[in-house]
Amino acid sequence: MKRSSSSLDQQLTNNDDKIHQESYAKMVRRSSSRSEFNNEEKNQYNKQTTAVDQRVEDKTSDWLPRYSLILGSFSEPPTYVIHFLDSHLTFLQSFQICSLFGRVRIHGYTLHPLTFYSVYNYRTNSPVSIEFINSETAIPLLDIKSLISDIQLADNALLNVEQKGGDILLIRKESNNDSLFIKTMREHQFYKNWFSENYNLFERDNWKQLEQNLHIRLIETTDQIAVIPRKEFVSTADHIINRWLNVAVEDSPFIVLICGEKDMGKSTFIRYLTNRALDHISSTFSLTYFDCDIGQCEFSIGGCLSYVNLDSPLLGPPCSHIKSNPKPDRLLYYGLLSPQTSPVRYLQYINKLRQIWNIDQKNGNQKRSMILINTMGWGTGLGLEILKETICMCCPKVVIQLGDNMISSQNRNKMPDLTLEWLLQQSVYVPYRQQIQMNNRRQQDYDGQLNYEYIKMQSAAVSNRLESNTSKLRARDHRLLATWSYFFSSSNLSYIHLPWSQLVHVSLLDNKNKNSIVIPDSLERSMVALCSSEKIDQLRNSAVSINETFQLLNYQDEIFECLGFAWIEHCNKETRNYEIYTPVNCLTNINLLVIGAFDIPDEFQYMFSRVNL
Template sequence: MQLEQDLYIRLIETTDQTAVITREEFISTTDKIIKRWLNEANEDVPFVVLTCGEKDMGKSIFTRYLINRALDHINSTFGLTYFDCDIGQCEFTIGGCLSYTDIETPLLGPPCSHIKSNAKSDRLLYYGFVSPQPAPVRYLQYVNRLRQLWNIDHKNANKKRSMIVVNTMGWVTGLGLELLKEKICMFSPNVVIQLRNTLVSHQDRNKMPDLTLEWLLRQPVFAPYRDKIKMNNKRQQDYDGQLSYEYIKIQSAAVSDPIHSHRPKLYGRDHRLLATWSYFFTSPDLSSIHLPWSQLLHVFLLNKTNKYSDVIPNTLERSIVALCSSEKFEQLQKSAMNVNGIYRLLNYEDELFDCLGFGWIEHCSNDTQTYEIYTPVKSLSNINLLACGVFDTPDEFQYMFNREKLK
């Protein structure tokens, strides 16, 4: 078949040879953190551990190791939650998302093996980009919103003495460092763990500084975000001055093994593509649904030149969208542009939307004015928004969904 001739297979060596951390340092650090968590956490205030470091320093490896060892203590009294603020390489979702996930089982594989298509108790927010750079204020608003949602959910559920593990991005210079400071201020961690390269000079201005409390007080804030939340200088001093955390630096021998240096490695986009594959095609719940586009609000999160701004819904065909929900639907609809009964909001940043999952728009029917969408999401009744942002879409997806039709 011609269809089969158009497909190809790309093999990628997934063994990461770039980050080597001694097992003894892993054990001693994690044991120390877990002991503090068990002794200091209470039902009202979680014990927060924030991990940071440049790219390829082994943050994910260390975080998974910490979580897996902490799982030994999970019971009716102690809980464990993973906050993912790395929108470029998410651990439990496809790219462009912020989420928190209550952990109950070990993390034994790469991120694409942890994808949850139908998380019930977890929270998912769709930011729309794979980097904070296009909309850094909105990114921080999403981080803050996620933290607030955890507080609400924790208050309404059976309270536990929780440890929150916060994963951050590897962008740690310039604006990235300012955003990291704001995240530290938001989460008010008990412990900040930084993975550093022992072979890089501390005099290198392009490298990440030691994130000590002294650094925190010297580091400039991200003023546009503070202005957005109307934080005056007095409140700012109180806000930053109350922070106190234990700073732990783990040395990461980030040296490529010359024997294996010829092997291709997985980059951020590779991880996002694998996560997208996993989200749709490892779920037993993947099915085709039909949604009337007149009952949906179309939210476009891209810049003013986004390709969807002129003609919808046909331009959404064969693309991924975020299936979202908002209690302010009628209010948002009034401020939306209405073109032939299709409501759309362009470059909308004033509202943060809860994401229920994702869907692949296979077909737009002008006859029935409905979308044919493939999605593993079960709870469809609350979907009233389609959010369109940046998605890394595998080229082979069109063939895969054609196969689903033939089943």
């Protein structure tokens, strides 16, 4: 067995970043030719732009957007035309951005020219920054002018780029800013503090127009305020992507597992890696995200495992891209927010998700796939046993661990380094091995054949927390925001009557007193998962008929494929219907109503009755 290594091949750095570094010098040369700048200002700017690429361990200079300008606006509501001449810009709130020349990267993703992208930059998470990169893409003038309806403004924008370099950004209001989700959050007793910005603004009247007309704010861009990927993140992502492009084959996916304790920035890094990898998606290569963190899901409400085939960037936290239509490619409802009380079933769900992906891959157009696996932040005791079984089950080519080097290695609560040596020494989770009937000899083969590259990175989230005075939302807050967003971000919410006689009711909760659940009465004003099973006849035969409903309580023998979620507003005993609110469009395949542990906002008790559909 080869020993694992945490060193990266520095020769595999992507050419994009070499061009990126050269672009700053090019921008300086172009900008410094302006007569209104004196020598002192020129030297200051050279130092500032050079410092962006010379940061070490999150140390940044105080950078101000001194050269980027608003050239004007057009249409109503306004779209602002910005000449982008600095290395980074950061705007707050939600907005849509378009780069005319494709010289912009946001959290690892290179924007395609002449295409609008939605960015979520509320204070619930560290905002992502807009980063300048060099590009020689030739864009037809007619295409550019077709986006800017004001001909004089379009000519002025092109002239500025020709003379001074940089890029032209179009910034406009995000339609989601008017969604019931955002409106409610701005008025919410607690969350309004996270959706109403209090940063100090630059004292420039032209930049204040964004705030007045679009509710968008320009702020100073530093590592303590915005996410500016460190060199370690960039080099690690490029190393992983180069391995994927050179090693992956159609019948064996290139699997990368990301782990670390909670609040180490796993989700932020995996979004960055995702966005960088999207530049290589084609008819040959594909990218899949396995979301196994049931306590803080990326693409669904908490308590689920899912996989998503990605083709668009992740430019915000989960509540910005959780959708009911389309839902994740496969969504399994586990029903709990932690595997602590049912770890065997949790591992069965991961195994089922892996099997489903294999089947779907064979039935579709086979590609050279990279699978990114996001795991829970449980790094001690039972959590390590579950993590070992996950690694053995998924057979990753690379394991990336984010950690805090400031924590003593003697600290009992610190997650150990997950090297191959650790894998062989870490005890297995015996109940799961017994459940899959693995004998000792097979167990040695099962563990001993694994060989992955181990990479450990210092978490950027740690240094940000030490230098930031802003408080941080808890995992439960993010789950609540995801639930709010699921129901109220789109206009798809519908009020539907669902006959309960057509459904099998399944409770995944471990209630010792089964009589405490009275169905359907106890479901009024609660959330449920809308699921489907091909074994519905078998389940109905196993169920108990109570109050003219089929019920399976404390049932954990089935893995449930979830089609979405619903809020039961009322149980109408006269019509024997549930009166539900759900954003799910099609309910024809739903035959199971599954009851699990949900984090439900208190306001849901009256919120739905006030919704005008």
